[in-house]
Amino acid sequence: MTLTRRQILGTGGGLVAALSLSPSAVWSGEIVEIKMQGRDDGSQVWFDPIGILIKPGQTVRWINLNSSNAHTTTAYNPENFGQPLRMPKAAKSWNSDYLLPNESFSVRLMEQGVYDYFCIPHEHAGMVGRIIVGEPEKHGWTEQAAVSGDLPKEALKAFPSVEDIMMNGIAWRT
């Protein structure tokens, strides 16, 4: 997995398969974009899509489109504040640190498996997301994702199911 430095919106934006993405576009190997969004009054915050299926080696880019808040994309990994491991053991952890409006952060995911992540100031409000990397039919990932660890109940409740992501290729925030 390769971490890239924070980027400002506009640099390389043309490469992004902005997620009016169909599942086939996601599966084609382009960079996929996950938006960090929220209401102006801060009453609701979310990742969109909240779940996505990609290929090994594909790059995911998060961008903060919330004009009144800062967000992070932070892997569930003991390296990040002792959080439980909710990603493949062989994969490298990531933490974007705070992204201001229009800032972005990218990771390239190589290892197959389920990756769960959260936003530091909003984990307790259920701002989490799930990425599945690999061929849907080859792995029994449901069991791995079912290990809850010590997470806020709002976060656990917010994860889309592995089955839904596998079936549809993408899970939008509803």
Place this chain on the structure above:
Amino acid sequence: MKKLALAVVVTMASSFCAMAANDVTKSPPPAPYQQVSKLVKLPDFLPGMGQLFVDPASLPAGPFLAYDHDGQVVSTIYMLPIKDLNPDKRFDNLAAPGGKVDHVDVYYNAGHPGVEVPHAHVVLWHVSVDDEARVAK
């Protein structure tokens, strides 16, 4: 008599200076208030709230003082973690330096740098409902 008059003038001048030093109606407010965007990573001007200042020692409750684009105070905001609204916790004697209150808003906030847990914003507006537009964007 002259001495008395002089004493009155000196006292009034001292009081005026003290009031000016504590004046929070214009940005920036005096110490110990600090600009929130310099304490944590947040946009300097927050749509719907304005430019915020807080005494770090008062976190998380505040008060936060909010200013419009012209540096005029528009509201005093308290941020009360939802988990602390319980029978064993109180928020007493919170400072209220912003002056006359026109109306009050209370609403839920999911969190942000500085107050990283869901909390309630209690907003004492020092301007009219129509003038909230001064910090809308």
